[in-house]
Every structure is written in structure tokens, then in C-alpha cells.
Amino acid sequence: MIGIRICGTGSYLPDNVVTNEAFTAFLDTSDEWIRTRTGIVSRHIADSDTTWSMGAKAAQRALTDANCAPEEIDLLLATSVTPDYYTPSISCVVQGEIGAKNAACIDLNCACAGFVYALDMARRYLACDDVNKVLIVSSERLSGISDYEDRSTCVLFGDGAGACVVEAADALYAFDMGADGTGAHLMFGRHVLHRSPFSKAPFVPNKILENPSKDHVLYMDGHKVYKFATQAMPLSVENACKKAGLSPEALDWIIPHQANVRIVQTAMKRLGLPMEKAWLSIDHCGNTSSASIPMALDELAHSGKLHRGQTIAVTGFGAGLTYAGAVFAY
Ligand code: ACO
Numbered sequence: 011m012i013g014i015r016i017c018g019t020g021s022y023l024p025d026n027v028v029t030n031e032a033f034t035a036f037l038d039t040s041d042e043w044i045r046t047r048t049g050i051v052s053r054h055i056a057d058s059d060t061t062w063s064m065g066a067k068a069a070q071r072a073l074t075d076a077n078c079a080p081e082e083i084d085l086l087l088a089t090s091v092t093p094d095y096y097t098p099s100i101s102c103v104v105q106g107e108i109g110a111k112n113a114a115c116i117d118l119n120c121a122c123a124g125f126v127y128a129l130d131m132a133r134r135y136l137a138c139d140d141v142n143k144v145l146i147v148s149s150e151r152l153s154g155i156s157d158y159e160d161r162s163t164c165v166l167f168g169d170g171a172g173a174c175v176v177e178a179a180d181a182l183y184a185f186d187m188g189a190d191g192t193g194a195h196l197m198f199g200r201h202v203l204h205r206s207p208f209s210k211a212p213f214v215p216n217k218i219l220e221n222p223s224k225d226h227v228l229y230m231d232g233h234k235v236y237k238f239a240t241q242a243m244p245l246s247v248e249n250a251c252k253k254a255g256l257s258p259e260a261l262d263w264i265i266p267h268q269a270n271v272r273i274v275q276t277a278m279k280r281l282g283l284p285m286e287k288a289w290l291s292i293d294h295c296g297n298t299s300s301a302s303i304p305m306a307l308d309e310l311a312h313s314g315k316l317h318r319g320q321t322i323a324v325t326g327f328g329a330g331l332t333y334a335g336a337v338f339a340y
Contacts, residue, residue: 018076049271053168053296122328172304246335
């Protein structure tokens with residue numbers, strides 16, 4: 011199986027840091043509750059930044075890190091659940107902004123598993139001779155869809171972007187990914203489309219819309235998503251390791267989706283791995299959906315602790331429900 015090489019990484023966080031304490035001004039919550047139940051201490055919330063502008067900044071940093079000119083990119087994959095527009099795609103807007111004029115552009119919406127899906131898609135394109143460099147950009151502005159009247163969800167989310175440049179390599183790579191659409195109603199945010207003058211039938215909610223949600227904002231059944239996450243995360247890593255012919259102990263680093271530190275602790279326990287092998291950024295970033303893994307990867311790559319040749323597992327889960335894990339050599 012052809013592998014990948016991460017040539018460079020980059021990330022961007024908005025300047026505005028919002029502490030747990032800031033939520034107590036308008037919600038019945040506390041720093042103690044949020045910290046102990048989730049591991050989150052603060053998160054960055056966008057002010058003037060948009061999803062595409064954060065993505066473009068992270069992309070530029072990844073290109074610089076990879077010593078790669080924008081024109082060298084053949085394919086730009088963008089992941090987000092919070093795009094600025096229905097159309098055009100974020101990938102097209104970012105492509106125009108950074109001058110990656112030779113790149114084809116595709117957007118993926120696989121929620122918090124989006125980066126891992128994109129990584130695997132990149133690898134498959136790279137396996138063909140005509141794509142040599144892929145830029146993955148994951149950007150999220152979850153503050154724009156969070157329900158600030160719902161204390162069980164709004165305290166979890168933050169904004170930010172992560173990116174990386176990927177090329178093909180003769181190196182270790184294995185993946186495991188999938189979805190369970192029967193869980194679509196457990197987490198969703200609805201596009202509210204206007205009704206045309208030609209629509210006469212009364213509005214009929216579908217299965218998803220029967221949930222007690224408000225329009226425009228994110229709904230989540232935290233307990234059920236938690237249960238799914240604690241099973242899907244370790245399983246995706248185990249399955250990818252199996253395909254790679256590795257035992258999980260051989261992994262040097264796990265970069266999990268940063269949703270809740272307790273989910274990561276349970277997953278690491280199931281894998282029989284110490285927490286020191288998991289790279290966490292949730293304390294200062296919160297949950298940034300598909301951006302969380304590439305942002306954490308960028309932090310780890312620039313921490314001095316990650317070395318070429320080490321084996322990494324990335325694993326994500328999210329709305330859909332989706333899950334994905336990949337194991338590769340850095
Ligand atoms: N502050 C204070 N109390 C709160 C808060 C808050 N912010 N939120 C909920 N509570 C209360 C609840 O109302 C409940 O009170 P009650 O007992 O009087 O009814 C109590 O705290 C316990 O609530 P639980 O829901 O049992 O708390 P739990 O420990 O399960 O944590 C959480 C909730 C953090 C949402 C957890 O279920 C979770 O992390 N779920 C998974 C979330 C996730 O991973 N989502 C992302 C997936 S997709 C993506 O990343 C975009």
C-alpha cells in the first residue's frame with residue numbers, strides 16, 4: 011500500500027481567547043464543571059475571521075513549513091462543517107486566496123472525522139501519477155452555529171484551522187473508516203432554506219428535524235455521541251494497526267479528535283496505551299471539529315517531540331455519525 015509523507019503543517023487560531031469563566035456571565039455553569047467534565051480551560055472564538063480566511067492562513071503556514079510554492083499543489087481538499095457559503099466551496103476560495111492556481115478543489119463534510127477522511131483521499135489521489143502534492147485545509151468557525159443558550163454544547167466548541175501538505179512516500183500507511191447514518195439525528199445543524207413561491211405543501215419535518223432543536227444552531231445528544239466515540243476511536247486505531255501489521259504499543263503518538271479529554275482517556279485505556287502518547291490541545295482550543303487533528307498535529311510537529319520515522323495514529327469521530335483512523339510514518 012502506498013504511503014504518505016507530511017511535508018509541512020500549519021495552523022491558525024483567532025486572537026480572541028474565551029475562558030470558561032466568561033460563560034458564567036450568561037449561563038448557569040462554572041469553570042470547575044467544564045474543566046473536570048471536558049478538559050477544556052479556554053478556546054479561541056473568531057471575531058472578524060471567517061472559515062475561509064482562517065483556512066487560508068493555516069494553508070499559507072503549511073506551505074511555508076513544507077517549503078512548497080502554492081503553484082506546486084495539484085489538489086486542495088478542504089474540510090468543514092461550518093462553511094461560509096453554500097457555494098462556492100471553501101477549497102475554491104482558499105485556492106484563490108493563496109494562489110494555488112494549479113490545484114483542483116474539493117470540499118468534504120465528514121464532521122470531526124473530516125481531516126482523516128481527507129488524508130486518506132489525498133493518499134488515493136497521490137497513488138496516481140498525475141497528482142504529486144495535496145494541500146489539506148481544515149477550518150471551522152463553530153461559534154457561528156453554537157447555541158449559546160445550551161450550556162451542554164456551547165462551552166465545548168472553539169474556532170480555528172489546521173493544514174498540511176502531503177506527498178506520496180514508500181512508507182507505512184493503513185486506515186479504517188466508516189459511518190453510521192442511523193445516528194444522523196444525534197448531532198446536527200440545519201441549513202434553513204427559504205420556501206419558493208411555488209411550494210404549497212405544509213412543511214413536514216424529517217427524522218432528523220423531529221429533535222427539539224432550534225433552527226441555525228447545533229444540536230447534540232452528548233451521552234449517545236460520547237458512547238459512540240469511546241467505541242469508535244479505539245476500534246478505528248486497532249483496525250488500522252491490524253491492517254498495518256502493528257500492535258498499538260508500536261505507536262509513538264496518537265493524535266485524537268479533541269472533543270473531551272475523558273473520551274481520550276477511555277480510548278487510550280481500551281488501547282492499553284499511556285496518556286503520555288496522546289497529544290492534547292483541547293485545554294486551550296476546545297473542540298474545533300475537523301480542524302482539531304491537523305491543529306494538534308501542527309503543535310506536535312513544532313514541539314520538538316515528534317521525529318521523522320515515528321509512527322502516528324490519527325483518529326476522529328463526529329456527526330453523521332462518522333469515524334476514521336489512520337496510521338502512518340511521520
Ligand atoms: N455547566 C454546568 N452543568 C452542566 C453543563 C455546563 N456547561 N452542561 C451540562 N450540565 C449539567 C447537566 O444539565 C446535568 O445536570 P442534571 O444532572 O441536573 O440533569 C449534569 O450537568 C450532567 O450532565 P451530563 O450530560 O451527564 O454530563 P456529562 O458528564 O455526560 O458531560 C458532555 C456532557 C461534556 C457533553 C459529554 O456528554 C460529552 O463530551 N459528549 C460527547 C461530546 C462530543 O464529543 N461531541 C462532539 C462530537 S462531534 C464534533 O466534535 C463536532
